[in-house]
Amino acid sequence: MLNIVLFGPPGAGKGTQAVKLVENYNLVHLSTGDMLRAEMKKGSPLGLTVKDLIDKGELVSDEIVIELIRENVNNNKNAAGFIFDGFPRTIAQAKSLDAMLEKESMNISLMITLEVEEQELIKRILTRGETSGRTDDLDTGIIKNRIKVYNEQTSPVADYYKRQNKHIPVDNMGTIDETFDCLKKVLDPKIVTEQN
Numbered sequence: 001m002l003n004i005v006l007f008g009p010p011g012a013g014k015g016t017q018a019v020k021l022v023e024n025y026n027l028v029h030l031s032t033g034d035m036l037r038a039e040m041k042k043g044s045p046l047g048l049t050v051k052d053l054i055d056k057g058e059l060v061s062d063e064i065v066i067e068l069i070r071e072n073v074n075n076n077k078n079a080a081g082f083i084f085d086g087f088p089r090t091i092a093q094a095k096s097l098d099a100m101l102e103k104e105s106m107n108i109s110l111m112i113t114l115e116v117e118e119q120e121l122i123k124r125i126l127t128r129g130e131t132s133g134r135t136d137d138l139d140t141g142i143i144k145n146r147i148k149v150y151n152e153q154t155s156p157v158a159d160y161y162k163r164q165n166k167h168i169p170v171d172n173m174g175t176i177d178e179t180f181d182c183l184k185k186v187l188d189p190k191i192v193t194e195q196n
């Protein structure tokens with residue numbers, strides 16, 4: 001199995017690269033942001049609970065996102081592997097994920113951080129906001145708060161995987177295809193070893 005944590009600040013290109021990774025490696029893409037937005041769209045009780053936090057760019061509780069991930073991992077028992085996108089966002093989430101996977105004799109193969117400068121992140125998110133239908137992509141204040149929340153609460157998660165020797169930074173200031181080529185260079189050798 002190849003289980004990847006795709007990491008990086010908001011607007012770093014995680015969703016975009018995840019789509020290409022799914023195609024190339026036949027993985028299941030689990031994006032907690034997409035799951036939460038789907039709940040909001042349905043107007044479910046969960047969607048209503050998280051709406052205010054998401055609109056402000058704050059984090060939803062660990063319990064909620066861990067449960068969403070748990071359901072989706074369990075619903076994909078035959079997956080060749082998972083891409084975790086936008087999760088884990090706290091150390092508590094990272095620890096829960098490790099425990100959850102260990103129970104099923106699985107583990108995280110590696111974490112890839114997509115690196116993009118802050119000014120470029122804001123520019124990319126505002127451009128995405130023109131078509132994404134996401135209110136949190138339209139307001140510079142909210143975008144800056146999301147980046148602040150990432151720097152304060154989420155970036156320590158990278159250290160958690162660094163300690164496990166699983167962390168690989170990849171520059172994403174260039175084009176989508178250039179970055180994807182870098183990801184393939186990292187992942188292709190992994191595929192061979194994971195299958196042995």
Ligand code: C5P
Nearest residue numbers: 032033054057058059060065086087089
């Ligand atoms: O991952 P994405 O940027 O799509 O997430 C959008 C929003 O969903 C975040 O700004 C945050 O409010 C919420 N979220 C969260 N915890 C996660 C994933 C997303 O609070 N693990």
Ligand code: MG
Nearest residue numbers: 014015033086
């Ligand atoms: Mg995303």
